[in-house]
Amino acid sequence: PCPLSVREVDALRGLSEGKVYKQIARELSLSVSTIRTHLHNVYRKIGAVDRAQAVLMARDRGWI
16 A cells, blocks of 8 residues: 555655645645755655655555
């Protein structure tokens, strides 16, 4: 099962589409700070060191 929350997956999906934090925040009706926190939590939970690795890991696992 996916260890990420629904919002973490939503933020990661936006990142995978090449969007910046501000765009993701606007689309999800959240603050940029909240998006930053969600993505930080994603990296920590899955052991990713950067955006690209997080997106690749999530795609490989079928989460996004």
